[in-house]
Amino acid sequence: xxxxxxxxxxxxxxxxxxxxxxxxxxxxKPSGYVEKRSGIRYRYHAGPDESxxxxxxxxxxxxxxxxxxxxxxxxxxxxxxxxxxxxxxxxACRILDLxxxxxxxxxxDISASCVxxxxxxxxxxxxxxxGAHRRIAIVASDLASRGIDWGCPEASLIFGDGAAAVVxxxxxxxxxxxxxxxxxxxxxxxxxxxxxxxxxxxxRVGVDAADFLFRMHGKRxxxxxxSVLDGLLAGLLDDAHVxxxxxxTIVPHQASHLGMQxxxxxxxxxxxxxxxxxxxxxxxxxxxxxxxxHEAFLTGRAQAGQRVMxxxxxxGLTVGGMIIRL
Amino acid sequence: xxxxxxxxxxxxxxxxxxxxxxxxxxxxKPSGYVEKRSGIRYRYHAGPDESxxxxxxxxxxxxxxxxxxxxxxxxxxxxxxxxxxxxxxxxACRILDLxxxxxxxxxxDISASCVxxxxxxxxxxxxxxxGAHRRIAIVASDLASRGIDWGCPEASLIFGDGAAAVVxxxxxxxxxxxxxxxxxxxxxxxxxxxxxxxxxxxxRVGVDAADFLFRMHGKRxxxxxxSVLDGLLAGLLDDAHVxxxxxxTIVPHQASHLGMQxxxxxxxxxxxxxxxxxxxxxxxxxxxxxxxxHEAFLTGRAQAGQRVMxxxxxxGLTVGGMIIRL
Numbered sequence: 001x002x003x004x005x006x007x008x009x010x011x012x013x014x015x016x017x018x019x020x021x022x023x024x025x026x027x028x029k030p031s032g033y034v035e036k037r038s039g040i041r042y043r044y045h046a047g048p049d050e051s052x053x054x055x056x057x058x059x060x061x062x063x064x065x066x067x068x069x070x071x072x073x074x075x076x077x078x079x080x081x082x083x084x085x086x087x088x089x090x091x092a093c094r095i096l097d098l099x100x101x102x103x104x105x106x107x108x109d110i111s112a113s114c115v116x117x118x119x120x121x122x123x124x125x126x127x128x129x130x131g132a133h134r135r136i137a138i139v140a141s142d143l144a145s146r147g148i149d150w151g152c153p154e155a156s157l158i159f160g161d162g163a164a165a166v167v168x169x170x171x172x173x174x175x176x177x178x179x180x181x182x183x184x185x186x187x188x189x190x191x192x193x194x195x196x197x198x199x200x201x202x203x204r205v206g207v208d209a210a211d212f213l214f215r216m217h218g219k220r221x222x223x224x225x226x227s228v229l230d231g232l233l234a235g236l237l238d239d240a241h242v243x244x245x246x247x248x249t250i251v252p253h254q255a256s257h258l259g260m261q262x263x264x265x266x267x268x269x270x271x272x273x274x275x276x277x278x279x280x281x282x283x284x285x286x287x288x289x290x291x292x293x294h295e296a297f298l299t300g301r302a303q304a305g306q307r308v309m310x311x312x313x314x315x316g317l318t319v320g321g322m323i324i325r326l
Numbered sequence: 327x328x329x330x331x332x333x334x335x336x337x338x339x340x341x342x343x344x345x346x347x348x349x350x351x352x353x354x355k356p357s358g359y360v361e362k363r364s365g366i367r368y369r370y371h372a373g374p375d376e377s378x379x380x381x382x383x384x385x386x387x388x389x390x391x392x393x394x395x396x397x398x399x400x401x402x403x404x405x406x407x408x409x410x411x412x413x414x415x416x417x418a419c420r421i422l423d424l425x426x427x428x429x430x431x432x433x434x435d436i437s438a439s440c441v442x443x444x445x446x447x448x449x450x451x452x453x454x455x456x457g458a459h460r461r462i463a464i465v466a467s468d469l470a471s472r473g474i475d476w477g478c479p480e481a482s483l484i485f486g487d488g489a490a491a492v493v494x495x496x497x498x499x500x501x502x503x504x505x506x507x508x509x510x511x512x513x514x515x516x517x518x519x520x521x522x523x524x525x526x527x528x529x530r531v532g533v534d535a536a537d538f539l540f541r542m543h544g545k546r547x548x549x550x551x552x553s554v555l556d557g558l559l560a561g562l563l564d565d566a567h568v569x570x571x572x573x574x575t576i577v578p579h580q581a582s583h584l585g586m587q588x589x590x591x592x593x594x595x596x597x598x599x600x601x602x603x604x605x606x607x608x609x610x611x612x613x614x615x616x617x618x619x620h621e622a623f624l625t626g627r628a629q630a631g632q633r634v635m636x637x638x639x640x641x642g643l644t645v646g647g648m649i650i651r652l
Contacts, residue, residue, distance in 0.1 A: 111434060130448075197410070
């Protein structure tokens with residue numbers, strides 16, 4: 001086991017709640033269409049004046065307040081977002097500017113799309129066990145609403161904005177990461193993408209408005225994920241020397257209504273063992289897993305001594321999972 | 327010391343070499359102006375059909391070939407770029423698609439602007455020592471030419487494109503990272519930036535062509551860096567329990583002509599102890615430090631048993647340094 005102790009968690013949501021009923025009207029659909037199609041009652045979308053870094057800083061504040069943790073005790077901030085706030089500098093710098101940590105506290109970005117938080121937890125554990133840091137804040141944030149193509153029902157109705165944070169230490173070695181697996185299958189690199197935003201599509205070499213919108217080939221994502229997910233889950237359990245019965249709670253990426261059902265069906269576990277906040281948050285990209293984990297902490301479904309499995313599929317195509325002893 | 331062994335290094339450059347004499351003509355300046363102003367004889371700029379990920383994959387190929395390393399032995403690819411190829415998915419996925427590693431090999435992005443490579447080395451060391459991976463490829467790549475504002479002499483003449491890679495393992499514990507420091511001062515977050523590319527400036531909330539261009543306030547960067555760099559360098563030496571005389575070679579970020587001179591003057595070391603490839607590469611953003619390190623390996627200035635200091639300032643404003651026993 002790789003020692004890691006989660007001291008506290010928190011989350012933040014934009015002020016504006018967007019109901020599916022409201023979207024029915026906006027998109028000129030029959031009443032009930034959006035909720036039926038998306039499986040979501042409401043999600044939150046940032047207004048034009050709200051920023052990703054401000055939302056992230058609020059989530060970190062929440063985690064610090066809930067844990068009674070002094071902001072000045074944090075010695076590294078990891079930003080784990082699917083899409084960054086801007087091309088340069090890192091999103092971490094922009095969060096640090098609002099976070100009230102000690103001057104000079106370092107930060108950098110980790111990005112693996114919707115499983116960025118998983119990766120950041122593993123990276124944090126590595127750094128803490130190497131003695132490079134003592135107390136790390138991980139903040140996941142995404143404003144998916146900025147890239148929604150409202151002309152595409154499959155990829156537009158499911159997204160919500162949000163941020164969530166945890167504070168971690170090495171701990172005393174009695175709790176930590178029992179297994180971790182990450183796999184990338186780049187044949188799926190164009191199955192979910194926003195083509196602009198970097199060196200590939202920009203004004204110098206050519207770009208158009210559609211390049212800033214999120215594109216998804218849902219069926220291809222589903223097919224490729226389905227072909228590799230069983231192996232990943234079996235590997236996670238094997239590596240941790242446990243069976244599914246030893247897992248108290250499963251915290252999946254809140255990818256989609258069908259995606260969530262698929263994970264439960266695949267695992268053959270009762271739905272109540274799976275944390276599901278999808279209907280009231282939507283798919284929050286990198287913020288989904290930590291927001292669902294925070295919900296599990298708040299509702300007593302993730303407690304000290306228990307074992308939690310985090311798992312998700314992500315653009316890239318990347319799949320990742322982790323078993324943590326809390 | 328945190329065990330880490332660098333097995334091999336490599337680099338790649340775009341085909342097109344842009345001389346300062348050529349830029350004098352393009353920019354309608356007197357002969358010799360660009361070289362005098364920038365301190366660069368030539369740099370390389372990618373053509374419109376060249377991609378960041380293809381350049382990165384070539385650098386990785388070079389590192390693998392030079393080390394006689396089987397591509398299938400790599401079990402993680404870390405992409406360490408200042409600016410990504412696109413907003414989603416990670417640049418690592420796009421590199422993996424071209425890299426010929428084993429199917430499923432995971433990858434993710436680490437971003438801390440011009441010191442991303444330093445941070446990636448530390449993260450890799452953490453993961454290797456945690457037993458999460460056995461052999462990691464770190465690939466730094468940037469196509470700064472995509473964001474150059476040719477109307478701004480200060481920020482346009484100094485940049486070159488490039489990529490460099492290293493392959494690392496934990497090793498036997500006799501070599502590794504003797505000290506590592508990273509600090510972020512977010513009051514400098516707007517001193518070097520590209521505002522577009524993410525959730526802040528995009529077509530949904532408003533963006534204009536200038537938002538895609540790199541902006542720099544050179545004097546502010548210099549002043550803030552100068553105020554924190556001495557402390558960082560002293561801390562690095564203290565943590566490693568060495569003095570500057572114990573450092574064989576210094577590999578700074580190739581930020582600018584003045585920046586390079588400043589590091590040498592500040593350290594009071596003879597110029598020949600500082601690796602300087604700036605005149606023939608320019609500032610290659612995150613690719614600068616590993617390209618200069620590769621040069622040090624090739625020219626025998628970084629050899630097994632020697633001690634090398636990597637150091638740089640970066641957008642954010644972030645400063646970082648590392649002392650490695652090779």
